[in-house]
Amino acid sequence: xxxxxxxxxxxxxxxxxxxxxxxxxxxxxLRVKGCxxxxxxxNSARPKIILLDMNLPKxxxxxFLKKIKEIENLKTIPVVILTTSDDKEDIDxxxxxxxxxxxxxxxxxxxxxxxxxxxxxxxxxxxxx
Amino acid sequence: MESxxxxxxxxxxxxxxxxxxxxxxxxxxxxxYTNSKVGYLAFLNSDESILTMHSWSKTAMKICAIxxxxxxxxxxxxxxxxxxxxxxxxxxxxxxxxxxxxKGYPTGHVEIRRxxxxxxxxxxxxxxxxxxxxxxxxxxxxxxxxxxxLIEGMWRxxxxxxxxxxxxxxxxxxxxxxxxLAKSNEELMHFAFVASHDLKAPLRAIHNLAxxxxxxxxxxxxxxxxIKLLNQRVMRMDSLTSALLEYSRIGRKHTEKEEVDIIExxxxxxxxxxxxxxxxxxxxxxxxxxxxxxxxxxxxxIYQVFSNxxxxxxxxxxxxxxxxxxxxxxxxxxxxxxxxxxxVADNGPGIDPKFHEKIFxxxxxxxxxxxxxxTGIGLSLVKKIIEENGGKIWVESExxxxxxxxxxxxx
Numbered sequence: 099x100x101x102x103x104x105x106x107x108x109x110x111x112x113x114x115x116x117x118x119x120x121x122x123x124x125x126x127x128l129r130v131k132g133c134x135x136x137x138x139x140x141n142s143a144r145p146k147i148i149l150l151d152m153n154l155p156k157x158x159x160x161x162f163l164k165k166i167k168e169i170e171n172l173k174t175i176p177v178v179i180l181t182t183s184d185d186k187e188d189i190d191x192x193x194x195x196x197x198x199x200x201x202x203x204x205x206x207x208x209x210x211x212x213x214x215x216x217x218x219x220x221x222x223x224x225x226x227x
Numbered sequence: 228m229e230s231x232x233x234x235x236x237x238x239x240x241x242x243x244x245x246x247x248x249x250x251x252x253x254x255x256x257x258x259x260y261t262n263s264k265v266g267y268l269a270f271l272n273s274d275e276s277i278l279t280m281h282s283w284s285k286t287a288m289k290i291c292a293i294x295x296x297x298x299x300x301x302x303x304x305x306x307x308x309x310x311x312x313x314x315x316x317x318x319x320x321x322x323x324x325x326x327x328x329x330k331g332y333p334t335g336h337v338e339i340r341r342x343x344x345x346x347x348x349x350x351x352x353x354x355x356x357x358x359x360x361x362x363x364x365x366x367x368x369x370x371x372x373x374x375x376x377l378i379e380g381m382w383r384x385x386x387x388x389x390x391x392x393x394x395x396x397x398x399x400x401x402x403x404x405x406x407x408l409a410k411s412n413e414e415l416m417h418f419a420f421v422a423s424h425d426l427k428a429p430l431r432a433i434h435n436l437a438x439x440x441x442x443x444x445x446x447x448x449x450x451x452x453x454i455k456l457l458n459q460r461v462m463r464m465d466s467l468t469s470a471l472l473e474y475s476r477i478g479r480k481h482t483e484k485e486e487v488d489i490i491e492x493x494x495x496x497x498x499x500x501x502x503x504x505x506x507x508x509x510x511x512x513x514x515x516x517x518x519x520x521x522x523x524x525x526x527x528x529i530y531q532v533f534s535n536x537x538x539x540x541x542x543x544x545x546x547x548x549x550x551x552x553x554x555x556x557x558x559x560x561x562x563x564x565x566x567x568x569x570x571v572a573d574n575g576p577g578i579d580p581k582f583h584e585k586i587f588x589x590x591x592x593x594x595x596x597x598x599x600x601x602t603g604i605g606l607s608l609v610k611k612i613i614e615e616n617g618g619k620i621w622v623e624s625e626x627x628x629x630x631x632x633x634x635x636x637x638x
Contacts, residue, residue: 106595109432109456116439131595153424155592156582182427185420205434 099222100126102145104136104162105180106154110203114149114180117207117214125218133157133165140172147198147221152181152188163195178217231260231373238380246388250282253381254357258284260377261370263359265337268378269300270355275312276302278356287337306332308344312353317345317375321365341366345374347382355382417589425590425603426471429464433457463596470604473531474589477611482525489520489529489569493554496533500541507541507550520556520567522636528612529636533571535605536632540573542601543594549574568635578624586622609634 105111111129118125128143130136132154148166152159159179167173176198181188184202192200201213234256241249250268258266265287269278278300302312307326311318320326320342332339343366344358357378362370436457440450490511497509513520522529537552544550551574558567578586578593585591589607613620617637624630 106597107428107432108597109435109460110428112439113435153428155594155596156585182424182431183420188420203431205431207435207438 099146099218100128100143102136102139102143102148103127103129104131104133104148104154104159105129105151106131107151110151110180113203113207113210114214117211121211121215123215123218131155133162136162137165140166145175147218148175148177149180150177150197152179152183152192160191160195163192163197167196176221231256231376234260235376235380238377238384241384242387244384246385247282249381249384253377254282254284257357257374257377258286258359260373261343261359261366262362262364264361265339266357266359268355268357271302271312271353273352275353278302278305278309278312281355308342308356308358311344311346311356311358315346315353317343317371319343319366319371323360337361343370343374345371345378347375347378349382349386426464426467429460429467432460433464436460459600463600463602466600467602467604470602470608474604474608474611477528477608477615482528484523484525486521486523487526487529489522489533489556492526492529493533493537496530496537499534500537505538505541506547507537507544507552509537509552509554512553512555514556514558524616524636528616532609532612532634535609536571539605540571540575540630543575544573545576566635568633570631570633572629572631574629577626577628578622578630579626580624583622583624587620 103111103114105114115127118127128139128145130139133156136148150159150162154162157165159181163177166175166177173196177196178199178201179192179197180201180203182203189200199217201210201217204210238249238252238256241252244252254266254268258264263284266284267287268281270281271278280298280300300309302309307320307323308318323339323342337360339360341362342358342360343362344356346353347355347357355378357374359366359370359374436453440453440457443450443453490513493509493511500507533554540552541550553570553572555570555572556567557570558565560566582593586593587606587610590603591607592601592603594601610620613634613636618635620632620634622630622632
């Protein structure tokens with residue numbers, strides 16, 4: 099399984115990679131730091147899931163969602179939010195833009211590992227897309 | 228008598244007229260119905276200490292020959308006519324010339340033989356005084372009644388007008404307060420959003436780095452990289468909280484304004500930045516017609532404006548060995564008022580027009596913080612300072628063509 103991680107923060111990206119390592123999940127992670135880079139990669143690669151940080155330089159997560167959901171061949175890729183914000187308004191806004199899940203990054207790494215494990219297992223079981 | 232009633236009715240219908248029309252009408256009728264030759268109308272200030280002459284009857288103006296007329300009189304020391312205020316009661320002086328309390332009047336003043344005046348009360352305070360003079364016969368209580376009726380009719384209108392004006396002022400004040408409140412609420416909402424992202428992120432990073440250091444030490448791995456990152460995040464958290472504090476201070480308390488010369492401030496910023504090791508060239512262009520480099524503003528604030536703009540030009544430059552910053556002042560006379568705008572221009576990479584508004588939002592950065600360390604507060608701070616001082620800031624820029632930050636401040 100291959101994933102696209104859109105995350106500008108190096109440490110957050112390391113947290114994700116360490117989590118995968120601890121879980122002994124073997125999947126290819128394409129990591130980009132912003133929206134433009136993400137769309138450049140999506141021209142040639144098709145990840146099974148996109149993991150998206152909400153707070154990015156230049157364009158925020160919502161901007162990215164609005165854009166990708168307008169592109170016919172990309173709008174079917176499930177986008178899951180990985181963010182620090184637990185603001186209800188942010189969450190609502192994301193779901194209105196057709197996300198496939200919303201996870202907040204917390205201090206509890208075990209909890210985070212569990213979430214990622216369930217998320218990846220669920221999408222690896224899902225057919226198609 | 229009947230015509231007096233008609234005129235009182237007419238007075239009561241004058242709500243659309245101006246203050247001057249109403250007072251002129253009341254005064255002329257007061258002179259007319261008391262068979263006087265002259266008349267005057269004066270208003271009192273709120274503590275009843277100063278009488279301000281509002282108008283004299285046309286007849287009085289015709290015969291008056293005083294060259295430099297005064298318009299304000301202290302109640303305590305003014306002549307016999309001030310008795311109505313001092314004694315808080317109407318006055319009749321049928322032998323004005325020989326009255327012992329008479330103070331006399333300047334040369335050219337209308338000769339007064341008889342005099343009567345009536346104070347008007349509002350909420351137990353005297354607010355105005357109407358007086359007439361030089362009736363051929365003695366003034367009596369009937370004259371006082373007529374004066375009272377006219378001045379009360381007049382005062383009612385003035386009251387309504389004053390209330391209307393006050394009401395309009397209050398509505399305008401309320402509207403402006405509402406706008407401020409809406410702006411402040413919007414800022415708060417925005418603040419909550421950014422706090423939930425930007426302030427939490429470094430803390431969580433620190434927590435994770437500490438965990439990794441612990442884990443990796445057990446495995447005998449090198450942790451110096453983690454420690455370096457950990458320090459960097461602590462510094463980031465520190466600059467975020469300091470910048471945020473700085474931002475919230477603007478406009479919260481009244482800051483002292485003084486006249487400062489922009490050129491001096493720019494030179495100060497330049498030397499401070501060079502002392503701290505920044506390398507750049509700075510040129511100040513002062514148009515010989517530009518007399519507007521002096522502004523009345525808080526010195527620290529205008530320093531922050533230039534410091535942030537110049538720092539940004541340096542920090543975001545693509546070629547650190549060739550940083551050029553140009554500061555210029557542009558003045559013009561617009562409808563008789565001197566308008567000056569300032570420009571901070573650089574030869575940096577330029578900013579895509581689609582980000583020209585976004586860059587002024589708090590915590591907004593265009594590059595990941597790991598690439599260019601920045602709080603995302605600088606430009607929003609600059610914007611807030613300029614707007615607090617009644618000014619405006621905007622940017623002119625294109626990719627590859629450098630950036631020009633323009634601003635003006637209400638003087």
